[in-house]
Amino acid sequence: MFDDFFIRALVAGIGVAFVTGPLGCFVIWRRLSYFGDTLAHSALLGVTLAFTMEFNIALSVFIISSLIALTLIQLQKKTNLPGDALLGLLAHSSLAVGLVVIGFLTFIRFDIMGLLFGDILAVTVDDLLIIWIGGALILLILKLIWKPLFASTVNYELAEAEGLNPERAKAIFTILMAAIIAISIKMVGLLLITGMLIIPAAMARNISTSPQSMVIYSIIGGLLAVILGLFSSLEFNTSSGPSIISAALLLFILSLFRIKQSIKLKN
Amino acid sequence: MSRNNMSTNQNVLVKLNEAGFSLDNKWLVKGVSLQVEKGKIVTLIGPNGSGKSTTAKIALGIYKKIDGTVEKYTNKVGYVPQKISIDWTLPLRVNDFMVLTENLNKETIDEALSLTGVIHLKDKNLGDLSGGEFQRVLLARAISKKPELLVLDEPVQGVDYTGEIALYKLIKKITDELNCGILLISHDLHTVMSATDHVVCLNGHVCCSGSPMDVAKNNEYKALFGEQASEILSRYEHRHDHIHTDEGEIKKN
Numbered sequence A: 001m002f003d004d005f006f007i008r009a010l011v012a013g014i015g016v017a018f019v020t021g022p023l024g025c026f027v028i029w030r031r032l033s034y035f036g037d038t039l040a041h042s043a044l045l046g047v048t049l050a051f052t053m054e055f056n057i058a059l060s061v062f063i064i065s066s067l068i069a070l071t072l073i074q075l076q077k078k079t080n081l082p083g084d085a086l087l088g089l090l091a092h093s094s095l096a097v098g099l100v101v102i103g104f105l106t107f108i109r110f111d112i113m114g115l116l117f118g119d120i121l122a123v124t125v126d127d128l129l130i131i132w133i134g135g136a137l138i139l140l141i142l143k144l145i146w147k148p149l150f151a152s153t154v155n156y157e158l159a160e161a162e163g164l165n166p167e168r169a170k171a172i173f174t175i176l177m178a179a180i181i182a183i184s185i186k187m188v189g190l191l192l193i194t195g196m197l198i199i200p201a202a203m204a205r206n207i208s209t210s211p212q213s214m215v216i217y218s219i220i221g222g223l224l225a226v227i228l229g230l231f232s233s234l235e236f237n238t239s240s241g242p243s244i245i246s247a248a249l250l251l252f253i254l255s256l257f258r259i260k261q262s263i264k265l266k267n
Numbered sequence B: 001m002s003r004n005n006m007s008t009n010q011n012v013l014v015k016l017n018e019a020g021f022s023l024d025n026k027w028l029v030k031g032v033s034l035q036v037e038k039g040k041i042v043t044l045i046g047p048n049g050s051g052k053s054t055t056a057k058i059a060l061g062i063y064k065k066i067d068g069t070v071e072k073y074t075n076k077v078g079y080v081p082q083k084i085s086i087d088w089t090l091p092l093r094v095n096d097f098m099v100l101t102e103n104l105n106k107e108t109i110d111e112a113l114s115l116t117g118v119i120h121l122k123d124k125n126l127g128d129l130s131g132g133e134f135q136r137v138l139l140a141r142a143i144s145k146k147p148e149l150l151v152l153d154e155p156v157q158g159v160d161y162t163g164e165i166a167l168y169k170l171i172k173k174i175t176d177e178l179n180c181g182i183l184l185i186s187h188d189l190h191t192v193m194s195a196t197d198h199v200v201c202l203n204g205h206v207c208c209s210g211s212p213m214d215v216a217k218n219n220e221y222k223a224l225f226g227e228q229a230s231e232i233l234s235r236y237e238h239r240h241d242h243i244h245t246d247e248g249e250i251k252k253n
Helices: A005-029 A033-052 A057-078 A083-104 A112-117 A125-154 A156-161 A166-188 A193-207 A211-236 A240-266 B003-008 B052-060 B094-098 B106-115 B131-144 B161-178 B189-193 B212-217 B219-225 B227-235
Strands: B012-023 B026-037 B041-045 B067-072 B077-080 B149-153 B181-185 B198-202 B206-210 B242-244 B250-252
Touching: A005 A033, A005 A125, A005 A166, A005 A193, A005 A211, A005 A240, A033 A057, A033 A083, A033 A166, A033 A193, A057 A083, A057 A125, A057 A166, A112 A240, A125 A156, A125 A166, A156 A166, A156 B052, A156 B077, A166 A193, A166 A240, A193 A211, A193 A240, A211 A240, B012 B052, B012 B181, B026 B041, B026 B052, B026 B067, B026 B181, B026 B198, B026 B206, B041 B052, B041 B161, B052 B067, B052 B149, B052 B181, B052 B198, B077 B131, B094 B106, B094 B131, B106 B131, B131 B149, B131 B161, B149 B161, B161 B181, B198 B212, B198 B219, B206 B212, B206 B219, B212 B219, B219 B227
Parallel strands: B041 B181, B041 B198, B077 B149, B149 B181
Antiparallel strands: B012 B026, B012 B067, B198 B206, B242 B250
16 A cells, blocks of 8 residues: 555655654744754755765664754853854754765765655655654653653753753753654655644644643644645645645644634633 | 751751852852751741752752752652743643642642632633732642642742731641641741741851741841841740840840
8 A cells, every 4th residue: 555655655744743743842832943943954964974875864864963962962061152053053054064965975866855845755665664663752752751841841940859850851852853853854854844843833832721732733733734735745746845834834824813713702 | 866866867858968059150058057857847038149049949959069968868849939930832721730740630639729729720821820829829739749848939929918827827737737848938037937947047158047036036147137027036936034225235124
């Protein structure tokens, strides 16, 4: 049944949406959208390294993104530069270095557009395995660290005082961010991954009253965006990433009407 | 009981030995030694910026790079911070906040919220509460876990006057029922001192400590808070058998 490229893309996208839903909520709650962007930009370097060394792309992206995250933490400790400047520095320099390396690799034909914006034709059965097994692992780990991570998101000192070890949860979450970027790069493309994390979660925020419901709506929103986006990508022959993100934006706009309604109800 | 026995005392929940904390080469507090035991209330008093909250955070293990040592003998801790900055964009109801650090069943949550008088707010968004209501929720959350050690940093700020007295009574009752130790920070000398077992008066260092009566009689305390405060503190313990001259000298009646 996975012979058809479209079915493969659909199964891959659904797998990605299950994971970006809950992670995206934390990205919004912890204000990490630019951090996500930085990791995604560095993914290009990971892809080029994978090609030069004939290495698995997802694994290579995961390693490079994790290294960039560690570098960021070190730079934050050792310099007086503000966080957003450091993020910009790492994002653009890793993207630039990635592109320069591609320039040298003339013997390999690169589909740059596919890398940046996703390519449903490129999803293989191996990718499906990586997405679903990797995704299940990410969700399992997120469930295990949910309590300390969420508590420290609400209030760091409360979590620390009551023995939840927020530093460890934060470190693990950083690794999970690198992992979701690694597994979703083929589907959404590295320029739009953060959109897949943020937009369904932002839509969910508009219509939810508790953290749990926000996570559930975020997953549902992501699934709808993937399905709508992929079908229109097939129909109109557009790149998969932008189609999915546009569908997510549409859902976000619809959710704004719900806010208006609930404000009306309150008054 | 000698001092050495105290440190191995089974009832000790947390013990600070000459603890201090500095930020950017400036000492926030230095050389604090105190201990909180089961069923006892230890109150920190002192002017603004005297290091009360810092001392509480040292005891809680929030500050790690400290001078001196902290010995903590319990992991069941409830904390009511002085300032809490919660991102109100988070969809968080009172009920979600109650289970923030520990899973509790419905009865436990309801009981704690009823005790502090905010059960009717259970499904309200945390961001919609008033300052006093939020303070009651914070206290409910801290006691609902049935902690062995409660650290309360100005727990009744923003609560109306009658509520304040009721909450202090509740705090006292909780200490007795749970047999937990309380480290309390308060400005309100009137209400607090009547229930406190041990007072530590801070001013960047331990200025004096002891029973409320001892502290009230201490000259450094008088210098810090003034004569009137001293009388408030001692009123619960003894009748004055002397009056004070303007210079602070004691004159027998």
